[in-house]
Amino acid sequence: METNALGAKKRNAFNFKKWSRSRNGQQTFIIIAFMIIPLLLLFVFTYLPFGEMVKFSFYDMKYVGRRTWVGLQNYKDVFQRTDCFAALKLSLYYLLGGVLQIILALYLATILSFKVKLGNLFKGCMFFPFLINGIAVGFIFKFFFTRGYVFDTVLQWCGFSLQNLPYWLKDQSVNNFSLMGASIWRYFGQNMVLFIGAIMSVDGSMYEAAELDGANKFQQFIYIILPNIKSIFVLNIMLSVSGSLSAFEPPYVITAGANGTATYFVVMDRIAHTSQKVGLASAMAVVLLGIILILTLLQKLFFKYVFKNAEDDNPKKFKREQRKLAAAKGGAAQ
Amino acid sequence: MKAKRILAAVLAVSTVSLFGCSQQKSTDVSSSGETESGTSSAQSEDLSYANVELGTSYKDLKADIKFISHKTDLVNADYNGKKFADYFAEFNKMYPNIKVNVETITNYVSDTLLRLQGGNDWGDVMMIPAVDKADLSTYFLSYGTLDEMEKQINFARTWEYKNEVYGVPSAANAQGLVYNKRIFKEAGITELPKTPDEFINDLKLIKQKTKATPLYTNYFAQWTMGAWDAYVSGSATGDSKYMNQVLLHKSNPFTNPGDGTGPYNVYKVLYDAAKDGLIEKDYTTTDWESSKAKLNNGDIACMALGSWAFSQIVGAGSHGDDVGYMTFPITINGKQYATAGGDYSYGINVNSSKEKQEASMVFVKWMTEKSGYPFDQQSLPIKAGDTKYPEVFSSFEDVELVVDDPAADGEEDLLNKLNSDSELNINAGGNDKIMKIVEHASNGDESFDDIMKDWNEAWTKAQQKENVTVS
Numbered sequence: 001m002e003t004n005a006l007g008a009k010k011r012n013a014f015n016f017k018k019w020s021r022s023r024n025g026q027q028t029f030i031i032i033a034f035m036i037i038p039l040l041l042l043f044v045f046t047y048l049p050f051g052e053m054v055k056f057s058f059y060d061m062k063y064v065g066r067r068t069w070v071g072l073q074n075y076k077d078v079f080q081r082t083d084c085f086a087a088l089k090l091s092l093y094y095l096l097g098g099v100l101q102i103i104l105a106l107y108l109a110t111i112l113s114f115k116v117k118l119g120n121l122f123k124g125c126m127f128f129p130f131l132i133n134g135i136a137v138g139f140i141f142k143f144f145f146t147r148g149y150v151f152d153t154v155l156q157w158c159g160f161s162l163q164n165l166p167y168w169l170k171d172q173s174v175n176n177f178s179l180m181g182a183s184i185w186r187y188f189g190q191n192m193v194l195f196i197g198a199i200m201s202v203d204g205s206m207y208e209a210a211e212l213d214g215a216n217k218f219q220q221f222i223y224i225i226l227p228n229i230k231s232i233f234v235l236n237i238m239l240s241v242s243g244s245l246s247a248f249e250p251p252y253v254i255t256a257g258a259n260g261t262a263t264y265f266v267v268m269d270r271i272a273h274t275s276q277k278v279g280l281a282s283a284m285a286v287v288l289l290g291i292i293l294i295l296t297l298l299q300k301l302f303f304k305y306v307f308k309n310a311e312d313d314n315p316k317k318f319k320r321e322q323r324k325l326a327a328a329k330g331g332a333a334q
Numbered sequence: 335m336k337a338k339r340i341l342a343a344v345l346a347v348s349t350v351s352l353f354g355c356s357q358q359k360s361t362d363v364s365s366s367g368e369t370e371s372g373t374s375s376a377q378s379e380d381l382s383y384a385n386v387e388l389g390t391s392y393k394d395l396k397a398d399i400k401f402i403s404h405k406t407d408l409v410n411a412d413y414n415g416k417k418f419a420d421y422f423a424e425f426n427k428m429y430p431n432i433k434v435n436v437e438t439i440t441n442y443v444s445d446t447l448l449r450l451q452g453g454n455d456w457g458d459v460m461m462i463p464a465v466d467k468a469d470l471s472t473y474f475l476s477y478g479t480l481d482e483m484e485k486q487i488n489f490a491r492t493w494e495y496k497n498e499v500y501g502v503p504s505a506a507n508a509q510g511l512v513y514n515k516r517i518f519k520e521a522g523i524t525e526l527p528k529t530p531d532e533f534i535n536d537l538k539l540i541k542q543k544t545k546a547t548p549l550y551t552n553y554f555a556q557w558t559m560g561a562w563d564a565y566v567s568g569s570a571t572g573d574s575k576y577m578n579q580v581l582l583h584k585s586n587p588f589t590n591p592g593d594g595t596g597p598y599n600v601y602k603v604l605y606d607a608a609k610d611g612l613i614e615k616d617y618t619t620t621d622w623e624s625s626k627a628k629l630n631n632g633d634i635a636c637m638a639l640g641s642w643a644f645s646q647i648v649g650a651g652s653h654g655d656d657v658g659y660m661t662f663p664i665t666i667n668g669k670q671y672a673t674a675g676g677d678y679s680y681g682i683n684v685n686s687s688k689e690k691q692e693a694s695m696v697f698v699k700w701m702t703e704k705s706g707y708p709f710d711q712q713s714l715p716i717k718a719g720d721t722k723y724p725e726v727f728s729s730f731e732d733v734e735l736v737v738d739d740p741a742a743d744g745e746e747d748l749l750n751k752l753n754s755d756s757e758l759n760i761n762a763g764g765n766d767k768i769m770k771i772v773e774h775a776s777n778g779d780e781s782f783d784d785i786m787k788d789w790n791e792a793w794t795k796a797q798q799k800e801n802v803t804v805s
Contacts, residue, residue, distance in 0.1 A: 062754065146619040169618040172777060256556055258769045259618055270766060275757040
């Protein structure tokens with residue numbers, strides 16, 4: 001065996017020049033050449049800064065000036081400070097918003113993937129908010145929720161009196177729900193478009209077969225559409241969970257992160273930029289990354305359990321789904 | 335093969351260019367350092383602010399200078415007051431051969447810092463942005479020594495480093511409150527409040543007798559809340575050493591001193607006003623631009639802002655005559671004080687040619703002494719000995735202005751460190767802590783003394799971390 005391998009190696013080395021001109025060799029070169037630029041960019045602009053940030057999290061430092069090694073002190077602070085994890089509680093609001101958002105998106109996507117009058121117009125209208133710049137959305141909603149402005153006026157048309165309405169952004173018992181609403185408005189169109197895409201790819205003959213068997217629309221949805229779009233469904237849930245943990249724009253622009261709406265990212269921004277505690281903020285970022293990784297893992301286990309029966313029926317399909325999921329995740333990451 | 339060659343070429347080019355960049359940068363820095371030391375020593379012999387006699391010195395000097403300013407409104411065609419072009423025309427009557435070209439920048443702070451780093455040819459005069467004092471001599475020409483300059487201008491310490499003055503303030507502000515005279519009269523207030531209690535009572539009167547919002551916080555704009563920090567030093571203590579020296583070594587500085595002064599009572603005014611519903615009903619949706627017009631026409635009775643805001647509010651509507659300015663209602667041993675300080679200051683490019691530097695020096699001195707620009711801008715007088723106060727300070731007759739002294743030697747960075755460690759960021763963008771006062775007061779979920787206790791704890795911890803001796 002050993003001599004064989006050596007011999008192969010020798011032959012390879014000997015023929016390197018020839019190999020490099022061969023079809024295989026050229027192919028390899030091209031693949032490497034095409035890969036190296038994106039990989040280089042990925043490394044220089046993603047992994048290298050991330051590594052630096054992890055390094056920063058062990059220092060007591062500002063952007064300029066001396067740095068002192070403090071070991072795990074920053075991480076201890078993250079867990080001991082009251083504001084960091086209190087901010088994570090706010091994510092529950094956005095998580096709830098995420099659930100509503102997915103239900104809404106799925107419902108509308110299902111309706112819109114069948115023949116609907118002016119379907120494309122509706123799709124366009126509902127996707128439109130996602131195209132608006134997040135800062136602009138923030139300003140829109142600041143005025144939307146201002147006392148006596150748009151939202152209050154609309155509610156007054158519906159018969160509410162202004163005295164009974166809360167201050168949407170001032171009242172701490174409702175202001176996070178207001179922000180959640182803004183966030184749903186902005187992002188549900190994106191979820192919906194993803195769902196529509198997935199539902200479109202369902203084989204039409206399956207509906208026909210189901211109809212012949214006497215299945216109604218709801219049963220078609222449960223037994224045909226839902227299993228077929230499982231991967232996109234899981235993807236959307238993952239996106240909304242990580243999105244809710246890292247919610248930033250709505251609270252930052254609409255309420256300036258004040259008045260009990262400071263999410264984890266807003267707290268982090270304040271610590272890093274106003275108080276210049278870069279090390280502590282870096283540690284917060286690393287902790288958040290850890291939390292998101294753990295949640296993603298739990299989610300995967302959960303869905304594996306929930307969809308277990310379907311997998312058992314059709315193991316091949318499950319593998320295909322997994323690949324699709326991976327591809328979709330890669331796409332989303334970019 | 336081709337692909338490989340291209341790849342190699344790409345890599346080679348990119349590494350070379352990377353190298354090129356870094357090398358060029360390093361040479362740039364060293365060369366600018368050399369020229370700086372060379373030129374400044376040569377000039378300090380004859381060119382200085384004090385030696386320029388307007389109308390006689392450099393009368394025949396011929397030069398084109400470029401001036402970078404933050405005052406974007408002064409080049410607007412529809413600006414009501416005197417524009418830059420008008421000032422330059424007057425300047426050319428005295429100095430016909432010096433041509434001034436102005437460039438105004440909206441995003442002034444960050445843009446000018448980039449220009450300074452971008453090279454030495456940014457122009458000749460600029461408003462000094464937030465550079466470290468130690469770097470002043472790298473970029474700017476010294477006007478003269480501190481002793482010399484203090485005879486020439488007020489607020490000479492604004493950009494002083496190691497006894498050299500690098501900036502002449504274009505204007506100077508005092509801290510107080512903008513208020514609407516008509517509303518105060520309608521509420522039956524005949525005398526301006528002098529203590530926090532009087533002030534709160536007046537706000538209550540305004541709420542009862544008029545429809546105006548007594549105190550508009552401008553909470554949402556955030557930076558506007560910074561005015562409350564500005565009162566802490568001179569206005570609340572009358573002590574020019576308070577901000578940069580006393581506060582650093584004071585134990586529990588946010589304790590109630592019991593005599594109605596000090597930081598405690600500044601922030602307490604805001605807390606009490608918010609608690610008693612004397613601020614706007616929905617503070618989370620305040621709007622800065624419209625607030626100016628609202629104060630102008632009497633929908634708002636007063637706002638906490640520096641004196642720079644006065645002229646903007648006068649111009650924001652048709653009732654400019656109603657707008658007044660008063661000092662912060664704290665009285666120390668029978669006397670009222672107000673924090674004051676220089677605004678943006680003229681700095682002269684240390685790397686410009688000698689003629690341009692001379693022309694710039696003449697121009698800066700003319701703007702300060704002859705143009706009437708500070709007065710037009712409702713600023714405190716800049717020229718030493720000038721007693722002509724603009725209208726905004728008409729109620730400041732008995733008020734003593736307090737300019738913060740710099741930190742003691744070796745403690746220049748200490749305030750920044752304590753601010754960062756304690757996360758209170760006093761006079762350094764710590765607006766969120768002031769916003770929290772408003773929130774806690776309106777929601778009634780934390781008493782003022784508890785808030786101050788938290789601040790004291792944070793400050794003490796920071797002092798311990800930096801090993802500060804506390805008294």
